[in-house]
Amino acid sequence: MKIEQATIKDIARELNVSSSTVSRALKDYPGISDETKRKVKELAKKLNYRPNAIALSLRKSRSFTIGVIIPEVVHFFFSTVISGIEEVAYSRGYNVILTQTNEKLDREQSSIDTMLSNQIDGFLVSYSKETKDFNHFSRLLDQGYPIVFFDRVPEIPNAINVMVDDYQGAFDAVSHLITQGYSRIVHLAGPKNLKISQERERGYRDALKNYGIAIDEDLIVECPIGTSDEGQKITKSLLDNLKQTPDAFFGNNDMAAVGAMLACKAAGLRVPEDVGIVGFSNWQFCSMIEPSLSSVAQPGFNMGAKATEMLLDIIEKKVNPEEVKEALTLETELLVRKSSVRLKG
Amino acid sequence: MKIEQATIKDIARELNVSSSTVSRALKDYPGISDETKRKVKELAKKLNYRPNAIALSLRKSRSFTIGVIIPEVVHFFFSTVISGIEEVAYSRGYNVILTQTNEKLDREQSSIDTMLSNQIDGFLVSYSKETKDFNHFSRLLDQGYPIVFFDRVPEIPNAINVMVDDYQGAFDAVSHLITQGYSRIVHLAGPKNLKISQERERGYRDALKNYGIAIDEDLIVECPIGTSDEGQKITKSLLDNLKQTPDAFFGNNDMAAVGAMLACKAAGLRVPEDVGIVGFSNWQFCSMIEPSLSSVAQPGFNMGAKATEMLLDIIEKKVNPEEVKEALTLETELLVRKSSVRLKG
DNA sequence: TTTTTTATTGCAATCGTTTGCGTCAACGTT
DNA sequence: AACGTTGACGCAAACGATTGCAATAAAAAA
Structure with a gap:
């Protein structure tokens, strides 16, 4: 046929x-x-x-294909990263094979396996929330497979990491809230095992310290899932139970921040007059809601592009992985919108 | 090394x-x-x-890889489709290679080329907005390559299409608006060359006819880009220029609908009291904005899954493409939220 | 003991492309 | 006339796995 x-x-x-x-x-x-x-x-x-690219691959022991492993495509940030990856890979003559782990460790493992079978030239990885141990990656690195981690990066020797400056982003966001006159600031934190969560929390803490505000551990709450529903519930229970009501929320992510906004409104609090809110990631909806949500923008496209460039440079031996010691850190940008501004400029 | x-x-x-x-x-x-x-x-x-999967592919003249061509990953609907595709492909032992066209025809063409070089087993395609002629696809079909089109489907003989019932979705949405007492309903339409746009417009027209409401061509406006900014601008100019202000908006997509909502609010109109709004696609933000946006939900995951199943069945000869005459149409679901309800239930 | 059967394994071609090396004829040089 | 050059091309192996067809030895049957 x-x-x-x-x-x-x-x-x-x-x-x-x-x-x-x-x-x-x-x-x-x-x-x-x-x-x-x-x-x-x-x-x-x-x-x-x-x-016939297949025949060529066999002959050259190279597939001109890179494997991308991410938690979820539906996540706005990741989808922008994918665009960046695609763009660079495409222009340099590589294909991209993509798998989502849906935050499952076993998916991560088996994705790696099938990619290895397919003689992938290198990996681009952002690991799952379930991943707490990085042996499977260390092994790959030891075997000489090029891997570049992005966003969610592990702390293992020789790993090449591309990330955003989560610390600084959080620091900026919280500092902004403080200068707007908010002081009892809740942090809706992310999963503790992700370095990005730790960094954002550290930025939160340091910003408070920097302005001489004591840290109240009760104001730091983990949001393991990261949906707006979860954020809403957690915020509601905070508003109900805290002796002293908070006057601001810094979300580890935009969904949580929106949840907080909805819960505050439902409780009769005005945003930004009574409560200031800042999120993280700058999803598209930030500018579509009312009040528009201030957020820390991550350069997703750029991150994907940079990570891919590094990976391909290593694959093509333009760069020696041993020499890429430091992690590449990209700047964030605090986008101030209505949800966090109560002082006239 | x-x-x-x-x-x-x-x-x-x-x-x-x-x-x-x-x-x-x-x-x-x-x-x-x-x-x-x-x-x-x-x-x-x-x-x-x-x-070594490469060696196997060469031997068997099969790659166990399917190629997916979509306009954009960042589009919520498409990202859910991808999940569906991935899920099925993965469970049946296939890899997925993905490319976005960014709505460019030449990207579409060259994606096809590299996929052909890579001995892809079949294609899953949702074509770009620029694509107005389908010869490149017909040629593939003639050569015997399995292709399943989804969402944006062409009208060419022998093409196997999986789509949602855009007509019914639009019909339901507009009927809902009418029964809520809205009558001067604007349709923010999509690009004319996409069949989905045509179908949604047809649903809009038929719903009006069905309730004996005359169709005012001035109320049908094309939104070629489909961003909220565009929707906002178009809505503003409608509100400024129409003699008789409209009392409802049916967006060809959620972004346009949100744009309309923002423009209405800015013009001092209350939603849903003065103006009713319904969107299409049910992006995540629909339930996060205020008032929450009614929208026609498309079964994205399911569509991806179904399309992939059909494709793999054809590839594995479990099904004869000649026999799959009719297009597979999936049901939509109208999710009624606050933006379109002004009657007490 | 000879023949037939059975169990276990090897040979070699194949998929499409690349590439080091050899071949062969035509030409130029002395 | 004998030799070296050069231009244009083919041979065959290699990449890793599969598979129809032998092949070999041992076991069973005659």
Whole structure:
């Protein structure tokens, strides 16, 4: 049924030359007469010849494909990262095979396996929330597979990491809230095992310290799931139970922040007059809600692009992984919108 | 640097048998002694042997990989579709290679090319807004490549399409608005060349007709881009210029609908009291904004899953493409939220 | 003991492409 | 006339796995 693709052999047979000659003619190797080159190229075009990438991969032991492992595509930030990855990979002649772990460790493992089977040239990884041990990655690194981690990066030796400056982003966000006159600031924190969560919390703490505000551990609450529902419930219970009601929320992520906003409104609190809110990630909806949500923007596209460039540089040996000691940290940008501004500028 | 993967030959050499024996032993073929099988499997495990999928692909002229071509990952709906695709492909032992066209025709073309080079087993396509001519797809179909189109489907013979019932979704949404007492309903339409846009518009028209409401062509406005900014601008200019202000908006997509909501609010109109609004796609933010946005939910995950199942069935010849005459149409669900309810239930 | 059967394994080709090396004829040089 | 050059091309192996067809030895049957 399926029409067979023309191969080099087909061209060779038709022209009564050997496959070697065809191969060389197509690549303009020296030592092939112009006449032959002409005929070969002509026939190749006519037959719509397309090199078989699989055969090439086998021959070269390289697939020109990189594997991307991420938690979820539906996550806005990750989808922008994917765009960045795609863009660079594409322009440098690589394919991207993608798998989501859905935050499951076993998915992560088996994704790695099938990618290895497919002779992937390198990995781009943001690990799952379930992943607390990094042996499976260390092993790959030891075997010499190029891996670049992004956003969610492990703390293992030799790992090459691309991340955003979560600490600074959080620090800026909280500092902004403080200068707007908020002082009892809740932090809706992320899962403790993610370094990004730790860093954001550290930024929160340091900002408070910096302004001489005592840290109240009751105001730091973990939101393990990271949905707006969860944020809403947690905020409601905080508002109900805390002796002294908080006057601001810094969300580890935008969903949690929106949840907080909804819960505050439901409790009759005005945003930003009574309560200031800042999120993290700058999802598209931030500017679509009312009041619009201030948020720390992460350069997702850029992160994907940078990570991919590093990976490909390593793959193509333009760069020695041993020499890439430091992690690449990208700047965040605090986008101040209405939800956190109560002073006239 | 990179540690070589163990191959069948390695096992064969070490055990002083031929590669054929190893191959057969690994697959439990009859005619290999239990003793040999044991030794082979043992060594395979020890060497962490993993079959080389590339070599297999070359041999079998199949890659166990399907190519997915979509406009944008950042689009919520498409990201849910991807999840559905991934889920099914993964469970049936296929890989997914993904490319976004960013709504560009030339990207679409070159994606197809590289996928063909990579001996993809089949295509899953939602074409770009720029695509107005489907020859490149017809050619593939003629050559016998399995293709399943989803969401944005072309009208070409033999094409296998999976889509949602855009007509019914729109019909339901507009009917709902009418029964809520809105009558001058604007339709923020999509690009005319997309069938989904045409269908949604048709649903809009038929719902009005069905309730005996005359169609005012001035109330049908195309939103080619589909961002909230665009929706906002268009709505503002409608509110400024129409003699008779409209009392409802049915957005071809949620972004446009949110834009309309923002513009209405800015013009001092109350939602839903003065203006009713319904969107399409049910992005996550629909329930996070105020008032929450009614929207027609599309079964994205399900669509991805179904499309992939059909594709794989065709690839594996479980199904004859000639026999799949009709397009598969999935039901939508109107989620009524606050933005369109002004009657007490 | 000779022949037939059965169990176990190996050979070699194949998938499409690349590439080091060899071949062979035509030409130029002395 | 004998030799070296050079231009144009083919041979064959390799990448890793599969598989139809032998092949070999041991066991069973005659």
